[in-house]
Amino acid sequence: MQDHWAIVGAGIAGIAAARRLVAAGRRVTLLDKSRGIGGRMATRRVGDLQFDHGAQFVTARGEVFSAALAGLEAEGHAAPWVGQGHVGTPGMSALPKGLAAGLTVVGNQEIRILRRGPDGWTLSTADGPAAVDGNGGFAGVVLAVPAPQAIPLAASAGAVWPGLGRVRYAPCWALMLAFDQGSVDLASSLRPSGDAAIGWIARDDSKPGRTGTSATVVVHATPAWSRAHLEETQEAVAAQLLAAFRATTGATAEPEYAAAHRWRYALVEEALGEPFLWDGALGIGACGDWCIGARVEAAFDSGDALGAAITG
Numbered sequence: 001m002q003d004h005w006a007i008v009g010a011g012i013a014g015i016a017a018a019r020r021l022v023a024a025g026r027r028v029t030l031l032d033k034s035r036g037i038g039g040r041m042a043t044r045r046v047g048d049l050q051f052d053h054g055a056q057f058v059t060a061r062g063e064v065f066s067a068a069l070a071g072l073e074a075e076g077h078a079a080p081w082v083g084q085g086h087v088g089t090p091g092m093s094a095l096p097k098g099l100a101a102g103l104t105v106v107g108n109q110e111i112r113i114l115r116r117g118p119d120g121w122t123l124s125t126a127d128g129p130a131a132v133d134g135n136g137g138f139a140g141v142v143l144a145v146p147a148p149q150a151i152p153l154a155a156s157a158g159a160v161w162p163g164l165g166r167v168r169y170a171p172c173w174a175l176m177l178a179f180d181q182g183s184v185d186l187a188s189s190l191r192p193s194g195d196a197a198i199g200w201i202a203r204d205d206s207k208p209g210r211t212g213t214s215a216t217v218v219v220h221a222t223p224a225w226s227r228a229h230l231e232e233t234q235e236a237v238a239a240q241l242l243a244a245f246r247a248t249t250g251a252t253a254e255p256e257y258a259a260a261h262r263w264r265y266a267l268v269e270e271a272l273g274e275p276f277l278w279d280g281a282l283g284i285g286a287c288g289d290w291c292i293g294a295r296v297e298a299a300f301d302s303g304d305a306l307g308a309a310i311t312g
């Protein structure tokens with residue numbers, strides 16, 4: 001019978017691991033706590049507006065991710081963006097979605113506990129065993145979630161991985177703004193040097209394949225500012241970052257839309273320094289950007305390497 005594997009987390013790392021396992025003939029089910037897939041490679045849609053409020057663009061240095069990106073570009077899911085790297089088209093989430101084509105993904109499943117019984121692994125949410133096909137009989141489990149979220153899952157499974165506790169993430173508050181065309185004087189992107197609050201500003205609608213009519217902007221706060229304001233409300237953060245955006249760009253127009261989003265685990269500050277974690281006796285592994293570094297490609301490479309190690 002075909003081994004059936006569960007992957008917790010349908011971000012780019014989980015998807016890369018799934019692709020390897022499926023290519024080697026394993027059956028795979030990805031479970032994610034969100035409704036959609038892609039994790040931090042996200043696109044928020046509000047009416048006619050859309051924003052890449054997480055990862056902004058991807059770059060490919062190694063062969064494996066370069067090949068995956070070339071495939072995505074050939075299929076129309078990716079395109080180059082002036083002077084940066086590639087972006088998903090029509091939004092960043094098109095990249096994970098394109099890579100996950102044909103994979104089985106079940107959303108709204110926040111996994112809390114892993115237990116191994118005589119027939120295999122059972123994954124449970126706060127409401128009990130997850131209602132997914134094959135649960136109770138999974139041959140192995142891949143944790144593809146940020147390290148702090150992997151810690152309780154690994155502990156419940158009996159995996160002893162002290163390295164997980166060493167990983168550090170910086171948070172990031174993101175502000176999404178929409179204006180009438182002509183009211184924002186920014187061609188594509190800006191990294192204001194030395195600004196205490198703002199680390200990055202992007203004209204989202206300058207990315208290829210965007211079809212909206214508004215000027216859409218994504219502002220990312222610096223790690224220090226995000227940390228200092230981590231527990232404030234979205235409304236309070238949106239007001240402060242809008243003021244900082246105006247001070248930096250000189251924009252005076254009222255936005256037609258303004259909303260903040262908090263990424264608690266945004267960018268890896270201290271990585272594990274190994275491509276993945278794997279406990280062969282238990283049949284459980286862990287992967288993600290936190291193994292290698294703060295980039296989409298690092299997350300993809302980690303998942304791919306774990307999948308390759310599992311399938312030998």
Ligand SMILES: Cc1cc2nc3c(=O)[nH]c(=O)nc-3n(C[C@H](O)[C@H](O)[C@H](O)COP(=O)(O)OP(=O)(O)OC[C@H]3O[C@@H](n4cnc5c(N)ncnc54)[C@H](O)[C@@H]3O)c2cc1C
Pocket residue numbers: 008009010011012013014031032033034037038039040041053054055056057058059109110111112144145146149172174220263265266267287288289290293294295296297299
């Ligand atoms: C604001 C921001 C800007 C960035 N900019 C860039 C950039 O420009 N270029 C770049 O290369 N990288 C960028 N990054 C980093 C990049 O997005 C990440 O490195 C990469 O997407 C991480 O992928 P991952 O699969 O490891 O984790 P994630 O994308 O975080 O995926 C983990 C998944 O696990 C799910 N999950 C978590 N816990 C559970 C649970 N208990 N049960 C079920 N599911 C669970 C989550 O919902 C999520 O879908 C940025 C990140 C942020 C936040």
